[in-house]
Amino acid sequence: xxxxxxxxxxxxxxxxxxxxxxxxxxxxxxxxxxxxxxxxxxxxxxxxxxxxxxxxxxxxxxxxxxxxxxxxxxxxxxxxxxxxxxxxxxxxxxxxxxxxxxxxxxxxxxxxxxxxxxxxxxxxxxxxxxxx
Numbered sequence: 001x002x003x004x005x006x007x008x009x010x011x012x013x014x015x016x017x018x019x020x021x022x023x024x025x026x027x028x029x030x031x032x033x034x035x036x037x038x039x040x041x042x043x044x045x046x047x048x049x050x051x052x053x054x055x056x057x058x059x060x061x062x063x064x065x066x067x068x069x070x071x072x073x074x075x076x077x078x079x080x081x082x083x084x085x086x087x088x089x090x091x092x093x094x095x096x097x098x099x100x101x102x103x104x105x106x107x108x109x110x111x112x113x114x115x116x117x118x119x120x121x122x123x124x125x126x127x128x129x130x131x132x
Contacts, residue, residue, distance in 0.1 A: 014093060017049065017057055022082075022090045025067075029081035032058065044131065061086070 014022075024030065024038035032054045039049045058080050061067045066086035069078050082090060097104075116124040 017053060018061070019093065019097075020047075020049070021057060021061065022086075022093050025080075025082050025086075025090065029079045031077040031079050035080070 020039050020042065021035065023042060024035055027038060030038065032051060035058075036049055036051065036054055039047060058067060058069070062069055062080070065083060066089055067080045068083050069080050071078050112124060112128075115127065
């Protein structure tokens with residue numbers, strides 16, 4: 001007889017787009033287009049999320065109880081806001097991000113070092129000027 005060890009349940013990983021959604025929702029409720037604008041602003045315009053990505057994400061987060069939606073009858077827009085469960089998840093994620101900041105910075109420095117090695121230090125300086 002073979003005994004199987006029950007694997008501990010892991011919480012599902014948070015995708016980069018979900019991380020961005022939680023960060024963008026710190027500004028309060030939003031409709032899809034507004035959320036896309038917040039994403040562009042957060043990333044300095046370097047990352048543009050399509051509506052084909054945003055709306056399925058919002059619906060998925062709503063089905064999982066992290067968000068709720070309401071339709072504004074005058075504009076026809078559907079606004080999304082975090083539920084209590086969503087706010088708690090946002091706070092946990094924020095804590096995990098802060099805990100892993102040094103690791104994230106080390107990886108980023110590795111990518112920047114690789115960029116300098118491939119394209120030269122001047123290219124890296126030019127790239128860093130574009131951050132602001």
